[in-house]
Amino acid sequence: MLHPRRRRLRSLSLTSMIPNMMTVIALCSGLTSIRFGLAGEWAFAAGAIVFAGVLDGLDGRLARALNSTTRFGAELDSLSDFVCFGVAPVVLLYQWTLSDLGGVGWIVVLGYSVCCALRLARFNTGRPNPVEAPWAAGFFEGAPAPGAAGLAMLPVFLSLQFGDGAFRWAPLIAIYILALSALMVSRVPTMSFKTIRIERDYVLGVLLVVALAVAAISSYPWLTLSVISVAYFSTIPIGLVRYRKLSRLNPVPANGDGAPVDDGSDSPTAKSKSDTDSDADASH
DSSP, X not given: OOOHHHXXXXXXXXXXXXXXXXXXXXXXXXXXXXXXXXXXXXXXXXXXXXXXXXXXXXXXHHHHHTTOOOHHHHXXXXXXXXXXXXXXXXXXXXHHTGGGGTHHHHHHHHHHHHHHHHHHHHHHHOOOOTTOOGGGGGXXXXXXXXXXXXXXXXXXXXXXXXXXXXGGOHHHHHHHHHXXXXXXXXXXXXXXXXXXXXXXXXXXXXHHHHHHHHHHHHHSHHHHHHHHHHHHHHHHHHHHHHHHHHHHHSXXXXXXXXOOOOOOSSSTTXXXXXXXXXXXXXXX
């Protein structure tokens, strides 16, 4: 029989379990998206992936806010990311249009999923670079899994808003997904929004924009999600240009003198319950 004090130490509060609960709900949402995709209910399938992305963006931040980050939570988040953002989107796309290409369409599906798994593995085994410039924490290497999933769903969003047309043309979708697959495992710097800080003078304006975005999603969901996806896509070349500019203006010393050691708290190589990716929050 455990001593009362030891029993209390081995127990967990319900509050500390909320982030892991959110991760499990996100995992269930991704799996439910596959179910809707197999049934041909494209709107519900796309919505389930979006919902999983929202939860993935919240669970890691909530875990840090509650001081309940754990290795278990990080691993659970990574597995959820693979299902929600590495499997569910391309299974939906395969049912939606890529199956028209037969075996080639399935190769595209496998390529995307494998690239997502490789990206998550690289993220989870990464270590902070002791000579990394402080500004480099604002970038990921390649597209994070949730971001790539959102871009993969863009043709579905556009089709649901404007009708099929070219948005559902299987050869074009296949090329697009292969490009996203390569982007995930590439070394192309993409912007990480975790390090962005809002000045107090602009907080009310940001909250107003969020409120308007929620109102737009409730009234015009697929158009709004399409705009958000296109806006995120536009950050990729912007991030590349900004990264190169910062590299020129703030070169890292060859011997690492004066370069701070990244603690990983908000960097893309964080090992805590953190993207979106997420990737473990960003996840990763």
